[in-house]
Amino acid sequence: MKSSRLVFSRSMLVLGLVFLYVPILSMIVFSFNYSRLVTVWDAARSPTLRWYGELLHNGQILGAAWLSLRVAFISATCAVVLGTLAGMALARFGPFRGRTLLAGMTAAPLVMPEVITGLSLLLLFVALEHLIGWPHGAGPVTITLAHITFCMAYVTVVVQSRLTGFDESLEEAAMDLGARPLTVFLRVTLPLILPAIASGWLLSFTLSWDDLVITQFVAGPGSSTLPMVIFSKVRLGVTPDVNALATIMVLVVAIGIVASTVWMRRREQRRERDLQLAAASNQ
Amino acid sequence: MRLTRTSGRRLVAGIPTLWLLLLFLVPFLIVFRVSFSEVRLAIPPYTPLIAWHHGRPSLELHTSAYAFLFTDPLYISSYLYSLKVAAVSTLLCLLLGLPMAYAIARASDATRPVLLMLVVLPFWTSFLLRVYAWIGLLNTNGVINNVLLTLGIIHEPLVMMQTDFAVYIGIVYSYLPFMILPLYANLEKHDITLLEAAADLGAPPWRAFLRITLPLAVPGIVAGSLLVFIPAVGEYVIPTLLGRTDQLMIGRVLTDEFFENRDWPVASAVAILMLLLLVVPILLFQRYQRREVEAEAGETP
Numbered sequence: 001m002k003s004s005r006l007v008f009s010r011s012m013l014v015l016g017l018v019f020l021y022v023p024i025l026s027m028i029v030f031s032f033n034y035s036r037l038v039t040v041w042d043a044a045r046s047p048t049l050r051w052y053g054e055l056l057h058n059g060q061i062l063g064a065a066w067l068s069l070r071v072a073f074i075s076a077t078c079a080v081v082l083g084t085l086a087g088m089a090l091a092r093f094g095p096f097r098g099r100t101l102l103a104g105m106t107a108a109p110l111v112m113p114e115v116i117t118g119l120s121l122l123l124l125f126v127a128l129e130h131l132i133g134w135p136h137g138a139g140p141v142t143i144t145l146a147h148i149t150f151c152m153a154y155v156t157v158v159v160q161s162r163l164t165g166f167d168e169s170l171e172e173a174a175m176d177l178g179a180r181p182l183t184v185f186l187r188v189t190l191p192l193i194l195p196a197i198a199s200g201w202l203l204s205f206t207l208s209w210d211d212l213v214i215t216q217f218v219a220g221p222g223s224s225t226l227p228m229v230i231f232s233k234v235r236l237g238v239t240p241d242v243n244a245l246a247t248i249m250v251l252v253v254a255i256g257i258v259a260s261t262v263w264m265r266r267r268e269q270r271r272e273r274d275l276q277l278a279a280a281s282n283q
Numbered sequence: 284m285r286l287t288r289t290s291g292r293r294l295v296a297g298i299p300t301l302w303l304l305l306l307f308l309v310p311f312l313i314v315f316r317v318s319f320s321e322v323r324l325a326i327p328p329y330t331p332l333i334a335w336h337h338g339r340p341s342l343e344l345h346t347s348a349y350a351f352l353f354t355d356p357l358y359i360s361s362y363l364y365s366l367k368v369a370a371v372s373t374l375l376c377l378l379l380g381l382p383m384a385y386a387i388a389r390a391s392d393a394t395r396p397v398l399l400m401l402v403v404l405p406f407w408t409s410f411l412l413r414v415y416a417w418i419g420l421l422n423t424n425g426v427i428n429n430v431l432l433t434l435g436i437i438h439e440p441l442v443m444m445q446t447d448f449a450v451y452i453g454i455v456y457s458y459l460p461f462m463i464l465p466l467y468a469n470l471e472k473h474d475i476t477l478l479e480a481a482a483d484l485g486a487p488p489w490r491a492f493l494r495i496t497l498p499l500a501v502p503g504i505v506a507g508s509l510l511v512f513i514p515a516v517g518e519y520v521i522p523t524l525l526g527r528t529d530q531l532m533i534g535r536v537l538t539d540e541f542f543e544n545r546d547w548p549v550a551s552a553v554a555i556l557m558l559l560l561l562v563v564p565i566l567l568f569q570r571y572q573r574r575e576v577e578a579e580a581g582e583t584p
Contacts, residue, residue, distance in 0.1 A: 113517020
């Protein structure tokens with residue numbers, strides 16, 4: 001009875017997962033194809049690492065990847081700091097003046113169409129340069145500022161929901177024992193939200209690394225990030241070296257996600273065990 | 284001590300607020316303001332807000348950008364087309380995502396994390412590359428056509444690229460995790476005994492689903508649909524790579540207006556009208572987001 005009820009939803013789940021993975025798998029398969037015609041399998045000379053080799057000698061792609069890497073690293077790190085502050089304020093400070101404003105400004109970027117965010121940020125940078133002479137044109141600096149802004153909204157949500165999942169009693173206990181607010185944060189709150197901060201950083205890094213639309217607006221003529229280079233190649237049609245690049249990126253992400261999920265589950269299990277031990281020893 | 288605590292708190296809340304004010308709210312005000320100016324050949328390429336005539340300041344507000352949007356039918360049809368594409372894609376996402384989320388929520392404790400990871404994993408890989416992957420599949424000489432031709436199911440290749448169908452596929456494919464996750468978070472909390480009681484009382488599974496699961500799932504459905512619908516209206520990459528060339532979506536129109544025509548006031552007016560269309564869904568989403576976090580806080584023992 002119970003299993004028959006799930007037949008439909010289970011087959012939809014299988015279908016949906018096939019739908020999610022077939023395009024990625026086809027990209028991976030065709031990255032080993034010798035032919036320049038991406039969708040025609042050249043059985044005589046495939047599989048080959050030809051396109052991976054060409055990728056390594058493509059200075060434009062490597063340069064763009066290096067820029068993207070730096071921007072993503074700095075953006076994720078700054079976004080984590082700002083997002084953690086915002087998440088703390090929203091989860092722990094109760095009602096305060098400006099709370100609605102802060103809550104609204106951290107929720108809106110999650111759904112805001114990127115073309116609007118991109119246009120508005122560029123107009124801001126242009127107006128700022130006109131008014132105070134800074135920033136000097138668009139480039140890596142404006143890209144990073146834009147990325148920090150949309151990434152911090154995601155970090156805020158992750159940190160806030162992690163904090164609301166814990167009650168305040170631990171922090172209050174530390175406070176009652178005379179710990180200063182900074183000590184409480186460093187010794188109690190920070191360890192509690194560390195998994196949220198870690199996943200917030202990874203999420204920000206990925207979002208920054210992937211972003212095309214907002215970046216396109218604020219990048220200026222001189223600097224191209226990796227998604228911008230890929231987009232201009234892809235607009236002209238399918239190219240096999242992009243398949244190779246995609247395969248590398250999918251592999252790196254898959255390994256990273258599996259590893260971090262395992263790490264976080266281990267951590268969580270250890271924490272639960274510690275809590276149980278503590279509860280048992282109190283009885 | 285008391286003083287340092289309040290000033291510390293002010294700093295913690297103040298820094299992100301200030302950042303978002305400067306880089307999120309003020310930019311919108313600038314877009315609003317630029318939408319009421321006219322193009323000129325200068326840096327910046329729009330007329331200033333205050334003009335000086337004979338040493339006297341006067342406020343310059345032009346509505347020509349908006350007038351332009353309503354005289355050229357291109358803009359209205361792009362808005363309507365974007366709303367249609369977003370609505371259809373959201374519905375398709377829901378039809379596929381709801382049973383998937385249901386199956387994950389009812390999976391065993393051991394398989395559930397694996398299934399969730401499988402759903403989320405594509406989201407972590409490049410969005411652009413995942414859309415690109417569909418070009419190779421949908422092309423006239425692409426994988427799908429090759430397979431169907433070889434199997435003898437079709438005798439001429441199907442035209443799938445640069446159609447509405449390709450855009451629906453692209454949006455459903457890219458946004459599916461955003462639909463499934465809120466749905467899963469909702470369905471997972473349902474009390475299974477309600478369904479068992481319904482079954483004991485003789486209700487067929489489909490009626491138990493319609494009368495119990497579906498009404499309880501409404502908050503998840505609303506959240507997932509908004510997470511898909513709002514960004515889909517302004518989608519740029521998917522229609523540019525997969526979509527029609529004779530009918531543009533509004534995100535593409537805005538970008539072209541800005542980069543090709545270099546008409547900043549019209550681009551800004553396009554953005555403001557898009558925001559007006561989306562203001563109700565965005566407020567709905569914010570309300571949901573707030574309630575979700577508060578509900579989570581209420582659940583903790």
